[in-house]
Structures are given as C-alpha cells and as structure tokens.
Amino acid sequence: MRMDREMVGSANRGRLNVEVRRHGASAIVTPRGELDHHTAELLREPLEACVDEISARVVVDCSKLEFCDSTGLNVLLGARLTAEAAGGGIHLAAMQPVVARVFEITGAEAVFTVHDTLDAAIAE
Numbered sequence: 001m002r003m004d005r006e007m008v009g010s011a012n013r014g015r016l017n018v019e020v021r022r023h024g025a026s027a028i029v030t031p032r033g034e035l036d037h038h039t040a041e042l043l044r045e046p047l048e049a050c051v052d053e054i055s056a057r058v059v060v061d062c063s064k065l066e067f068c069d070s071t072g073l074n075v076l077l078g079a080r081l082t083a084e085a086a087g088g089g090i091h092l093a094a095m096q097p098v099v100a101r102v103f104e105i106t107g108a109e110a111v112f113t114v115h116d117t118l119d120a121a122i123a124e
Contacts, residue, residue, distance in 0.1 A: 015039055020046045023122060026057040032064035035072030043072065047079040047090075056088045059121045063094035068102050080112060089113065093121035 016039035017032040027050040031043050050058045060076065080090040093115040095103065103109040115121035 016042050018043050018046050020050060022054075023059075025054065026059055026122070027054050028059045028061055028118070028122075030061040030064060034067040035065060035075070036067065036069045037071040040071045040075045044075045044078070047075065048082065051079060051083045051086055051088060054088070057091065058083060058088065059091045059093055059115075059118065061093050061118045061121075062096065062099055063118065065096060065099050068099045070102075070106075073102060073106060073108055077108065077111070091115060091121045091124070093118045 015034040015036075019030045019032070021028050021030075029043070029046055029050060033039070035043055047058065047060075058079070076090065076092070083090050091113045092103075094117050095114065100109070103112070103114070113121075113124075115124070
C-alpha cells in the first residue's frame with residue numbers, strides 16, 4: 001500500500017490525538033486514545049473540515065481508538081450525515097473490540113460502512 005504522507009493536520013488534547021492525512025481523493029482520520037465528552041470536539045473539527053474540503057470519502061482509522069462513549073459516537077454519526085448530504089461517506093476501519101461493542105450495542109454499526117482493516121477501507 002502506498003500512502004500519501006502529506007499531512008492535512010493533527011491535534012492533541014491530553015487523552016486524544018487526531019491525525020489527518022490525504023490518500024488520493026480520500027482523507028484518513030486517525031484518532032488515538034479516548035473519545036469521550038471531554039475530547040469529542042478534537043475529532044469533530046477535523047472530520048467537518050475533511051467533509052467540507054474533500055467531500056468524497058473519509059476513512060476513520062479506529063485501530064488506535066481505545067475508548068468511545070456516546071458523545072464520540074454522536075460525533076461520528078453527525079459527520080456521516082453531513083458527508084452523505086455532500087455526496088460522500090464516512091467509513092470506519094479496524095475497530096478495537098471495546099469500540100466495536102459500542103457500535104454493536106447501539107446499532108450504529110448498521111449505518112456505517114465498517115472495514116476490518118485500514119487497507120480494506122482504502123482499497124474499496
């Protein structure tokens with residue numbers, strides 16, 4: 001897999017670090033750490049920027065996401081609605097079991113395109 005290493009941006013607030021990079025016509029957003037009420041804005045802002053700027057496909061690489069509560073889930077759901085309204089989409093990749101469980105319990109997994117790996121999400 002060849003990745004475009006051009007950084008679109010990154011941010012860090014204690015328990016959550018968010019990195020954004022471009023890959024062709026898509027953006028890859030990688031949150032690392034805990035996504036909750038205190039850190040959700042740190043993910044919301046780059047997701048919204050990606051949808052506004054790229055409006056095609058945004059892949060959220062969840063492989064480094066250790067925790068996600070309902071606030072984090074709502075950030076992802078809101079980004080999905082905005083992306084779809086703009087003709088794009090939010091794809092989730094490589095969810096850790098603890099995060100996948102939140103999506104399973106809430107039924108949110110049914111409204112996202114979920115990929116087992118980042119490579120699979122990029123290849124689609």
